[in-house]
Amino acid sequence: MTRIVIIGGGPGGYEAALVAAQLGADVTVVDSDGLGGASVLTDCVPSKTLIATAEVMTNFDSSYEELGIRVEDSTHDPNDPARVVGVELGKVNRRVKRLALAQSHDITASVTRAGGRVLRGRGRLEPAQGPDGSREVVVTFADDRRDGGAEERLTADAVLIATGAHPREIPDAQPDGERILNWKQVYDLEDLPEELIVVGSGVTGAEFAGAYRALGSRVTLVSSRDRVLPGEDPDAAAVLEDVFRRRGMNVMARSRAASAKRVDDHVEVTLADGRTITGSHCLVAVGAVPNTTDMGLEEAGVRLKDSGHIWTDKVSRTSAPGVYAAGDCTGVFALASVAAMQGRIAMYHFLGETVTPLNLKAVSANVFTDPEIATVGYSQADVDSGRMDAWCVKLPLLRNPRAKMQGIRDGFVKLFCRPGTGIVVGGVVVAPHASELIHPISIAVDNNLTVGQVANTFTVYPSLTGSIGEVARQLHTRKTAEDG
Template sequence: MPQHQYDVVVIGTGPGGEGAAMQAVKQGLSVAVVERFKKIGGGCTHWGTIPSKALRYSIFQLTEVRQNRLFREAGLSIDLTFPQLRKTAAAVIQQQEEMRRSFYDRNRIPIIAGEAKLLDPHTVMVCEEKGACEKLTADNIVLAVGSRPYRPKDVDFTHPRIFDSDTILDLTYTPKSITVYGAGVVGCEYGSMFRNLGVKLNLVNTRERLLEFLDDEISDALSYHLRDHGTVIRHGEVYEKIEPTDDGVVLHLRSGKKLKTDVLLWANGRTGNTENLGLEAVGLTPDSRGQLKVDGRYCTSVPSIWAVGDVIGFPSLASAAYVQGRAAALHMTQSDAAQLLANDIPTGIYTSPEISSIGKTENELTAAGIPYEIGQAQFKSLARAQITGQRVGMLKLLFHRETMAILGVHCFGQNASEIIHIGQAIMNQPGSGNSLMYFINTTFNYPTMAEAYRVAALNGYNRLF
């Protein structure tokens, strides 16, 4: 069996693995990556972030045409099916895969195809589908193996009307109705998409609020907007059983309710891809959801083994995974640059409209006894939003009453995931550079959505007097 030596072996080519591999090479380390899928990029590129966001944009364009008065008066009517809308993602996926492969080629990082298994803290065995195996030894091993939808054993995912977030993209028709079980990020995003297609939507939430980690006002705005568009949201519900039939799926809830729709999307949690990885050989034990514990450096309890991305759990964002991979590689070489990586990672939730936030919520600041004030800008008052017709939404700034430092930024509305980065940049300025006054004294292009920062800052400043 052939054997090769590297400084770092990375298992997985998703955002976490890519971040670790690229940073390790920049640190002067020899690196190899292992990928079991036939193409690189991980779930993010092939059945998660990229295809779902491409689908969302196609649905957004279709909705824009349907709602545009000019098109209606011209008699233009467009009716596209779910599979037709899904096709737009294929080209994007191919471009992303080719681009990411070029990163490895340019940095002379070998991509080794096959299933990886740990033999000891410094050795990985990789076996191809046809059976050929080779050993890789390394000073450090990075586990960036990602996650997959959690599948309880009592749910028949082989039934053609029951889907999870990986398989829903293969839906061959546009259903008339759908039940989404689980109202986390994935459930809310897909629920928004189907509702925008005119599909009747039951959104079943096992908790008492939508996306409880968000600022209450943003969570409430999402709930209101979904209901205003005809979504039936059921909070605090747990399934008793799921009964598939020839013409639909019946969701039996413990409360006694029965919900029948054409299809059901299971969106209740994810599981780390840690089975068959040989963790027992190195003394690592994942939790009940297949996730691994790491320290602040992203190192496991085994000093030579690191873990990044979805396999370590929250926040399970592609952006966070890439930064975690970089941080792990920097910590391996004890680089001071590791401390420069931002601790605050913005959330990007691609519902309709989008949600994005960074920093503290009102509840967190209140619990910590921090004197804060609020500045708000309603999108409906912005000229750019009036021009585009995207009037739903708001920008909310939380700032310290005495120092004027920005403590949190929360945005709900079109392009929220872009708008948030202006606030993020100011929050990360040292000392007095982080100040509400920056937004008051800065000239913003007009008309733009970025102008919301000036409006919100003035609104908050006026509350101080």
């Protein structure tokens, strides 16, 4: 029986474990925190659960009057018409952690049912290969076990490294878990921050800034770049920044945070230009660092990038024979879906199954702000730089009848297609639940569908997806005119 050892139980690790076990391999997963990893325990699942509460509040606050909903509550402040509901953050966070643990337990049960073995501890790769090409992993068990600190040696025909990443820190803004926080620590808060300073305007910073503003905190978003979400579609980022400002958020562009310190019951954040901002709490969201140190990787022949990420090819192989890697520790795309695909591809490849190499242009991604921003395929930056020759049409949701019914004012649908063939090569959706609306565009990109085929596919009337069909029709009309 083929022996597989997986170090790390996040999406890359547990999905690989399920595939390998189903294909008959002897699978052991070594994990220190609980299956699901940061994605389930401290990142995707918790943050999106928190955002779900914020989304309900935002939708109600922004549309109840227009939709004709009457609010009769003697506790409501008539001088604050925009705030008709409140939040108990402690209760919200307890629900967040409960759901995260439940999801982790479900994943563990799935892996063990499939025949996998789960060890709670940390794995280290030994440098040498055995005569038969096997690898050895030393497991140091977690301290809360009866045999905490004890070790076990595992022999594997293949090893998958899926250890994820942890929050990057600013040297002069060390989290204390109470007033200065990273994105793992926010779920321990019992009371809503009165004024939250969010340092970092990438995906994580923007998501938390929007969520806490919706929950009722005064929020200052500190961005070192010209705009929020500098890595996203510029039109989408502009819509979101406009929404943030309209909802009362203080967005500070071109403002790099140099330090944060706790002073009594508040936090002072000092910017690089000497300005100081004061708030009740500070959330530092300035990226992530791969968990690749003290694992014996380089000694075992695993090549690391300057950033500490593991180099991999398109079938998840590292530079060391018999060692694969998946997930955030590879620095490919920090997405749970990509990690899971990398893990599955690794197992399919090693176990001799048919495998399709990782195709990043078919990856759909979503920013869970309000409105959401979903993307797939080639981007506006690719078109503007000349990396992809494509036509583009953008249609505001204001023209969509379902959006009018629901009181949706912000957002759009954008499609990119090749001039000659009309093949759809990318798309952007900015809308409530854009993560659901991007799927038909993802199917078109992945299957090389043309704008004509998308345009001639029925959509429900009225629906937000109708705008996807309308954009495709506009591009198809342009192509037809060019061909004529």
